[in-house]
Amino acid sequence: MKRAPTLADVATRAGVSYATVDRVVNARGSVATRSKDLVLQAVSDLGYVRNVAAANLAQARTYRFCCIIPDGTNGFMQRVCDILHRAAEALATDRVAVEVRRIAAFDPVGLRACLDDLAATPVDGIALVGTTDARVDAAIAALRRRGVAVVTLISDMPGSTRDAYVGIDNLTAGRTAAGLILLAHRGKAGRVLPIVGALSARDHADRIDGLRQSLAGSGVAVAPLIEGLDRHDVVAGKVQAALSADPGITAIYSAGAGNAGLFRVIAGWTDTPPRPMVVVHELLDASRQALEQGLIDIVIDQRPEDEVARTLDALRHMADRRPLPPLPQIVPAIYIKENLPVARSDSRPVPLAESA
Amino acid sequence: MKRAPTLADVATRAGVSYATVDRVVNARGSVATRSKDLVLQAVSDLGYVRNVAAANLAQARTYRFCCIIPDGTNGFMQRVCDILHRAAEALATDRVAVEVRRIAAFDPVGLRACLDDLAATPVDGIALVGTTDARVDAAIAALRRRGVAVVTLISDMPGSTRDAYVGIDNLTAGRTAAGLILLAHRGKAGRVLPIVGALSARDHADRIDGLRQSLAGSGVAVAPLIEGLDRHDVVAGKVQAALSADPGITAIYSAGAGNAGLFRVIAGWTDTPPRPMVVVHELLDASRQALEQGLIDIVIDQRPEDEVARTLDALRHMADRRPLPPLPQIVPAIYIKENLPVARSDSRPVPLAESA
DNA sequence: GAAATTCTGCTAGACGTCTGTCATTTTTCA
DNA sequence: TGAAAAATGACAGACGTCTAGCAGAATTTC
Numbered sequence: 001m002k003r004a005p006t007l008a009d010v011a012t013r014a015g016v017s018y019a020t021v022d023r024v025v026n027a028r029g030s031v032a033t034r035s036k037d038l039v040l041q042a043v044s045d046l047g048y049v050r051n052v053a054a055a056n057l058a059q060a061r062t063y064r065f066c067c068i069i070p071d072g073t074n075g076f077m078q079r080v081c082d083i084l085h086r087a088a089e090a091l092a093t094d095r096v097a098v099e100v101r102r103i104a105a106f107d108p109v110g111l112r113a114c115l116d117d118l119a120a121t122p123v124d125g126i127a128l129v130g131t132t133d134a135r136v137d138a139a140i141a142a143l144r145r146r147g148v149a150v151v152t153l154i155s156d157m158p159g160s161t162r163d164a165y166v167g168i169d170n171l172t173a174g175r176t177a178a179g180l181i182l183l184a185h186r187g188k189a190g191r192v193l194p195i196v197g198a199l200s201a202r203d204h205a206d207r208i209d210g211l212r213q214s215l216a217g218s219g220v221a222v223a224p225l226i227e228g229l230d231r232h233d234v235v236a237g238k239v240q241a242a243l244s245a246d247p248g249i250t251a252i253y254s255a256g257a258g259n260a261g262l263f264r265v266i267a268g269w270t271d272t273p274p275r276p277m278v279v280v281h282e283l284l285d286a287s288r289q290a291l292e293q294g295l296i297d298i299v300i301d302q303r304p305e306d307e308v309a310r311t312l313d314a315l316r317h318m319a320d321r322r323p324l325p326p327l328p329q330i331v332p333a334i335y336i337k338e339n340l341p342v343a344r345s346d347s348r349p350v351p352l353a354e355s356a
Numbered sequence: 357m358k359r360a361p362t363l364a365d366v367a368t369r370a371g372v373s374y375a376t377v378d379r380v381v382n383a384r385g386s387v388a389t390r391s392k393d394l395v396l397q398a399v400s401d402l403g404y405v406r407n408v409a410a411a412n413l414a415q416a417r418t419y420r421f422c423c424i425i426p427d428g429t430n431g432f433m434q435r436v437c438d439i440l441h442r443a444a445e446a447l448a449t450d451r452v453a454v455e456v457r458r459i460a461a462f463d464p465v466g467l468r469a470c471l472d473d474l475a476a477t478p479v480d481g482i483a484l485v486g487t488t489d490a491r492v493d494a495a496i497a498a499l500r501r502r503g504v505a506v507v508t509l510i511s512d513m514p515g516s517t518r519d520a521y522v523g524i525d526n527l528t529a530g531r532t533a534a535g536l537i538l539l540a541h542r543g544k545a546g547r548v549l550p551i552v553g554a555l556s557a558r559d560h561a562d563r564i565d566g567l568r569q570s571l572a573g574s575g576v577a578v579a580p581l582i583e584g585l586d587r588h589d590v591v592a593g594k595v596q597a598a599l600s601a602d603p604g605i606t607a608i609y610s611a612g613a614g615n616a617g618l619f620r621v622i623a624g625w626t627d628t629p630p631r632p633m634v635v636v637h638e639l640l641d642a643s644r645q646a647l648e649q650g651l652i653d654i655v656i657d658q659r660p661e662d663e664v665a666r667t668l669d670a671l672r673h674m675a676d677r678r679p680l681p682p683l684p685q686i687v688p689a690i691y692i693k694e695n696l697p698v699a700r701s702d703s704r705p706v707p708l709a710e711s712a
Numbered sequence: 713g714a715a716a717t718t719c720t721g722c723t724a725g726a727c728g729t730c731t732g733t734c735a736t737t738t739t740t741c742a
Numbered sequence: 743t744g745a746a747a748a749a750t751g752a753c754a755g756a757c758g759t760c761t762a763g764c765a766g767a768a769t770t771t772c
Contacts, residue, residue, distance in 0.1 A: 338535035
């Protein structure tokens with residue numbers, strides 16, 4: 001039960017002064033290579049780990065994070081924002097201030113402006129939904145040079161210098177949809193109607209790729225793709241048309257948003273032939289209701305709660321210059337009518353525990 | 357951007373000394389009712405929240421938690437232990453020491469002895485897998501009186517005075533199995549063979565209840581229950597017999613452990629008729645392989661990672677005498693061949709970040 | 713009214729780290 | 743060889759809370 005080693009212990013062990021140790025571990029001032037080695041050796045000998053509590057206290061540290069979330073009619077992004085706000089409240093105890101900024105969706109110029117704006121404020125970390133664009137890349141690189149942690153959320157930017165990506169593997173998501181569709185077909189032949197917002201959206205395209213991969217070689221074929229622009233009116237029209245044109249559709253997989261239109265079409269289905277199996281993404285009010293009413297069969301959800309928690313955790317680690325713990329993948333959840341979680345209630349915690 | 361209020365601010369506002377404030381918030385010494393009210397009022401006026409970092413620093417606080425996990429051949433409990441150990445490592449940074457004790461499964465006397473033993477050591481919180489027993493209840497109550505936080509994990513003890521339960525709703529888990537079985541039947545008739553370890557185990561019984569509820573009124577019936585005692589040899593024999601006796605079985609739902617026996621039977625299946633659909637619980641090496649090899653269709657997993665994380669988090673909150681944040685239910689994960697997470701790799705974090 | 717009890721205020725030293733200043737020593741290079 | 747530059751040591755004041763001890767004031771008890 002001995003006390004954990006402190007920087008003073010490290011200094012003694014390394015045979016240098018506290019100041020030198022401090023210069024090494026906090027990377028400031030210049031230190032001779034020899035001294036640096038001595039210190040690092042002592043650190044590893046003693047198994048020193050920084051006492052984060054003390055460090056934060058000393059700096060009166062307040063983490064300042066900013067999350068940049070696309071605006072628009074997308075219910076999913078709204079949900080992400082809600083979760084962020086809730087998480088921000090809970091983190092207030094730990095002196096973490098989380099700001100959420102909404103920007104126009106699919107607008108690299110606006111995103112870049114937002115990032116440049118943040119570069120001028122004292123911020124420790126930024127989370128953003130990736131948008132592939134050279135100007136955004138440059139802004140991220142600039143922020144990182146200034147020591148700001150940058151994490152991509154939900155959608156990655158593989159080419160950029162972001163510190164980490166937090167989100168699901170969309171190829172796997174598409175394969176999952178395929179697996180469930182195959183399960184329901186049980187070896188019978190069929191044809192899946194795939195719907196996306198736009199194939200130019202990386203995540204949507206990945207999901208459809210995954211679907212195709214896992215259906216290949218099975219008896220279930222893939223019908224021509226519908227691009228619904230994530231708008232329910234467009235989706236409704238195109239789905240209606242596709243179903244009329246092809247009575248052999250046995251399943252529908254919607255990889256994008258704008259599902260309200262799809263639900264309307266299904267709601268108007270006549271009994272014969274039986275309606276196709278329907279798989280959509282993201283658990284929102286509309287999809288939850290559709291599931292409860294039996295209009296659809298499966299919702300694949302990317303667990304934004306987990307994504308948000310991981311994101312803030314990653315930002316915190318990086319702000320502390322601590323290594324990121326190995327992150328297990330976020331596995332999308334599969335919801336059916338029977339395992340829907342109860343709708344969440346907001347309860348407000350009190351600041352202090354009861355006195356005895 | 358003003359600084360968060362401190363206890364000194366509270367004292368000023370309340371018009372009393374720091375010492376009095378301290379006596380109120382830490383519930384020591386005696387304080388006049390009037391002063392106490394003044395302090396509490398100031399706390400709520402200012403929105404004071406204790407700076408946990410400073411508090412821990414001042415006390416050189418080391419949280420000591422102990423998790424009591426049943427021993428035995430159960431692979432799931434082994435997995436829980438692994439996760440606990442990993443979590444313990446990660447929490448070392450925050451001065452949290454987690455000890456894991458294995459005890460004989462289904463042995464209330466041993467559990468009680470373990471709890472009594474712990475009562476004599478300086479421990480801040482205990483997590484245990486619930487076992488319904490009056491002696492255990494009493495031991496828990498005694499611990500709580502001594503200020504030790506007690507959380508039940510995986511299996512609850514509804515009658516006891518535990519502070520919280522972290523685990524899944526097994527009724528929902530059974531309903532989920534039913535929903536997936538119905539999905540694969542797509543309106544066709546069928547018959548499910550249910551397997552448990554023992555109906556006396558609360559979680560197993562709940563799952564079967566859930567299954568029955570959700571199958572009621574559908575075309576899928578429930579065959580006579582098999583009790584396999586969670587032993588793979590017993591399971592193999594009884595399943596083989598049941599399948600021979602009833603060729604109309606179209607699905608198997610194993611709510612307990614000992615699934616290796618079930619996998620063996622399925623592996624020996626002849627092509628015609630097609631094998632029944634198989635749903636089992638807990639993602640372990642054996643079930644993962646069975647899923648990959650196509651021996652089974654679905655694994656329902658109770659996400660022990662989440663359960664462990666929540667448990668330790670809950671213990672920490674209670675040790676700090678902070679209110680528990682509202683816990684969203686843990687929703688069991690549904691795995692099929694296509695969405696299996698990659699097997700986890702163990703990587704060891706380095707103690708310090710790189711110097712610039 | 714005196715004594716006992718309860719309540720309150722004051723003070724000071726931890727806890728481990730960060731940050732800054734200043735003086736001193738060692739190294740480097742012209 | 744001397745001057746500039748680099749490296750090091752020493753030290754002190756924060757950060758917010760906990761803990762302990764002691765003295766003085768207010769209240770209750772007999």
